[in-house]
Amino acid sequence: MPATSNPNGHFTGHAIAVDVVLLTILGGTLKLLLVKREQAPYRGAWALPGGLVSPEESVDDAALRELQEETNIGNIYLEQLYTFGEPNRDPRGRVITVAYYALVNWQQFQLKARQRVTEASWFPVKRLPPLAFDHRRIVDYALERLRNKINYTTVGFQLLSRQFTLTELQGSYEVILGQRLDKRNFRRKMLQLGILKGTRDFKANGRQRPARLYTFTEPKVIKLQEKGIIVPY
Amino acid sequence: MPATSNPNGHFTGHAIAVDVVLLTILGGTLKLLLVKREQAPYRGAWALPGGLVSPEESVDDAALRELQEETNIGNIYLEQLYTFGEPNRDPRGRVITVAYYALVNWQQFQLKARQRVTEASWFPVKRLPPLAFDHRRIVDYALERLRNKINYTTVGFQLLSRQFTLTELQGSYEVILGQRLDKRNFRRKMLQLGILKGTRDFKANGRQRPARLYTFTEPKVIKLQEKGIIVPY
DNA sequence: TGAATAGTGTCTTTCAGACAATATGCC
């Protein structure tokens, strides 16, 4: 029997939920998708998209399902973040949530987005409204994880289209890290990683010189450095 | 109402468990604590110490409680690993487990260990018996996390006594990483981090020159490098 | 006094970080 809510709005048993921190870059800033809650508690407040895990699906599948209800895109980068299990994080009763974060490219998202029943909106992560439950903490955790992971994996590429310019790639790093990077050092570093392939195409942006488009040679997100502070390579 | 098991041994509702990968160094090898299962399923098989989360406690507290049932030590380094939520990972029904890993110093452990009702034993991580459920996967995940984290945090220190020699510290790194390290480079690196304080005490080990004992200056596990492959420092 | 581990220094190479001028397409 799955966890359900009784007429008082209290869950019976352990309810397991998933919450997804869905991020994209839009207009040069990092944005987070929030949905407006239509029911108590926190009715009218903004919250992370998410919901209960059904008895027959894996937790990962539940997160994927929630994500696809919002985006209708497959093949999204989705990573489990952390499980929040404080007894009183949900006023209705015991709800343990497994948090995930996901990165999407805005262009792909917008093309496939469909009409929603509940209100949803993108907010700049630097100016978020008050969030329901402990969702603010989850968002902060996701941003911290992302800022760490961008340094030693290729997660940053998930925010871009299949073809991208080096300036766009640098912009994605700058937005996530919240700081400007030196263009020459950034390009040198990226190109010497050997994971980018220049195409013959260029992107014209206005009346200036068009930029070469690159593609990512790896099929998925990879780890960049095995070396650490101790292990020799 | 908490998740319980009915006479058929099937859980009703979502049962949430915690499993703990408890590691120590003994005799120069990394060892894992396993307990023998006394009930079906997997009766007689070795498994990670763990159990169900009760309705009133946080998931972290449940992990801590399980750990203290095994070790009777407080102040252990305990970190949440990952949540495993496949529907069929437990033949009795739906059990979602939140995995943790913990590191203890063998000397402290042994002093405070108490009699157990269930059989428990340390196994070298390189030669583990077949494990119940998906516990093997959890162990592998923990070891991978540990190998990563030792490179940019001070988790490795958790395996040592309060005072330790640099050779012991190096040994802890070598055992976790599974490779030999250069003594001079290791010492240079460790000392220049500025987190070790030499004491006036020495440790005599036999008929050779005694080694200086050091202590760790930080109150807890810290992150060592903010710098990554992109961010300047 | 010798067995056994502790402890130390240098050189080379790699890479991060700072820094500015030229190239090119389009209006």
Next chain:
DNA sequence: GGCATATTGTCTGAAAGACACTATTCA
């Protein structure tokens, strides 16, 4: 032709990595 962004190279300093000998204690 000029505007706006794309693209490119060098120098310096810090740290990693390779490498071998001396110091010290105690049995």
